[in-house]
Amino acid sequence: MYTEKVLRGMGYKMEAMLGEGSYSKVKLAHSQKHKSQVAIKVVDRKKAPHDFVHKFLPRELALLRTVRHENIVRVYEFIEVCNGRLYIVMEAAATDLLQKVQEGNGVPADVARAMFSQIVNAVSYLHHNGIVHRDLKCENILLTADNQVRLTDFGFGRFAAGYPDLSQTYCGSAAYAPPEVLLGVPYDPRKYDVWSLGVILYVMVTGCMPFDDSNVAALPLIQRKALVYPDDVAVEESVRVIVSLLLQFSPSTRPSIKQVSEQSWLQQSRGDGINRTG
Structure with missing residues (x-):
């Protein structure tokens, strides 16, 4: 060949x-x-x-x-x-986050915090350098054998300064897309990435998706409702606070990636030996 x-x-x-x-x-x-x-x-x-x-x-x-x-x-x-x-x-990577979640029906809280901290670190670097990803999802979070994160697939990435530099392209995966993208209105691509991080963290700690995306047209209505957690999964309150913050329906009340990185739950992983730059 x-x-x-x-x-x-x-x-x-x-x-x-x-x-x-x-x-x-x-x-x-x-x-x-x-x-x-x-x-x-x-x-x-x-x-x-x-x-x-x-x-x-x-x-x-x-x-x-x-x-x-x-x-x-x-x-x-x-x-x-x-x-x-x-x-x-x-x-090459050993696996990806989706496979990791499926193998264990979620990720233990301490491992989830270390991994999510690395994901936030990568996105912080991108946003600091005027780059957005727009397709953050578990399949695009690669993992090495020792659970080190490698963000991949920049097919929908672009250089963007953020608000008021808005995007209009419908891209990414509906299950990880924020309501403003699904509704087809111009959007701040940085806030797109932040919403996707909320979906990823929810999936990591529960082993399931936060919203039923079988009917994409109805998805924004579902996203507006209060977030529900599975009865058989214990999720600590500090994690729920971050997920709720990331999944704010209105992009104006959604935090910047810098504000996400300053959350106390993530600060606890600062001493875990993970290097942080950008």
């Missing part, structure tokens, strides 16, 4: 398929150069929609060339070949 021949010639030995979409796939490989396993995202520009090729992909590549943070997936190199394919070589 042409793809594998090109990669073999560059010192990459393909090992397994990690995931596959309609115009991209992610493969696990061993790199002679980096002397470790890597994940290679293969994008087929010929199969991809025009908007993706000319708008979202260039943004993603620009962002990946810019970001450098311990809790954001490291990109080793970009390989472009004449058949229209693009290869993005990244560090």
